[in-house]
Amino acid sequence: MLQITELNKTYGDHQALRGLNLTVNKGEVFCLLGQNGAGKTTTINIALGFLPATSGSVAIDGWQVTPGGSNASKSVAYIPEVVMLYANLTAIENLDFFSQLAGYSYSKAELQSFLTDANLQADAHHKRVGTFSKGMRQKVGIAIAIAKNASVILMDEPTSGLDPRATDEFTRIVKNLAAQGKSVLIATHDIFNAVNIGTHIGIMKNGQLLHVVNAADITPDALQRLYLETI
Numbered sequence: 001m002l003q004i005t006e007l008n009k010t011y012g013d014h015q016a017l018r019g020l021n022l023t024v025n026k027g028e029v030f031c032l033l034g035q036n037g038a039g040k041t042t043t044i045n046i047a048l049g050f051l052p053a054t055s056g057s058v059a060i061d062g063w064q065v066t067p068g069g070s071n072a073s074k075s076v077a078y079i080p081e082v083v084m085l086y087a088n089l090t091a092i093e094n095l096d097f098f099s100q101l102a103g104y105s106y107s108k109a110e111l112q113s114f115l116t117d118a119n120l121q122a123d124a125h126h127k128r129v130g131t132f133s134k135g136m137r138q139k140v141g142i143a144i145a146i147a148k149n150a151s152v153i154l155m156d157e158p159t160s161g162l163d164p165r166a167t168d169e170f171t172r173i174v175k176n177l178a179a180q181g182k183s184v185l186i187a188t189h190d191i192f193n194a195v196n197i198g199t200h201i202g203i204m205k206n207g208q209l210l211h212v213v214n215a216a217d218i219t220p221d222a223l224q225r226l227y228l229e230t231i
């Protein structure tokens with residue numbers, strides 16, 4: 001579970017986050033919409049412990065996030081827009097490397113099962129990732145999150161640049177993660193996919209969450225109208 005409470009962040013004299021409150025329970029997928037500069041990346045970076053908050057708190061499964069690593073960071077995984085992997089290593093070698101970095105040592109069979117859980121086709125497990133598409137890199141990133149046993153997964157613009165088939169596959173993978181009890185937070189500009197993939201959708205403006213809606217209660221058209229009225 002991810003719990004953000006009264007989070008403020010100031011860069012110099014610019015206030016990027018203003019008393020942000022946001023909760024993602026187990027099994028929920030929270031899509032965070034907002035214009036460029038609304039504060040989505042700042043929120044993710046504080047939740048990861050990459051940036052200190054000015055005030056307020058972020059907790060992962062009840063553990064407070066503190067900059068530079070904590071018990072909380074062990075339970076959180078990040079899938080950036082482009083997942084950075086070692087181009088000359090295979091998918092399974094990358095997964096093994098990053099799992100070991102997180103303190104886990106898995107057998108080859110276990111590593112393969114994580115890649116399969118992330119929907120990476122078997123014939124790609126032993127291919128170097130240098131040739132992988134964005135979607136395939138994402139699957140390795142998701143396998144790393146599964147191997148790390150992360151209970152909270154944060155994603156930045158995961159569907160930008162994915163073709164419709166890859167987006168549909170990604171949607172199914174994320175729904176599966178949620179069904180396994182993960183909490184997923186996705187910063188996105190993709191309104192249509194937010195309705196498809198999310199259980200909850202938040203609209204952020206100037207560092208505040210102005211609306212939170214249940215994805216089941218809104219159509220993409222209605223969400224687009226609400227978004228345009230809000231930002």
Ligand SMILES: Nc1ncnc2c1ncn2[C@@H]1O[C@H](COP(=O)(O)OP(=O)(O)OP(=O)(O)O)[C@@H](O)[C@H]1O
Nearest residue numbers: 011012014016034035036037038039040041042043
């Ligand atoms: N290191 C920094 N120093 C100064 N200002 C910053 C810094 N990082 C972000 N900001 C400012 O804080 C605000 C929030 O930025 P942030 O990157 O969190 O927004 P965002 O919603 O993620 O935007 P995008 O959709 O473009 O990624 C913006 O006004 C941005 O210019």
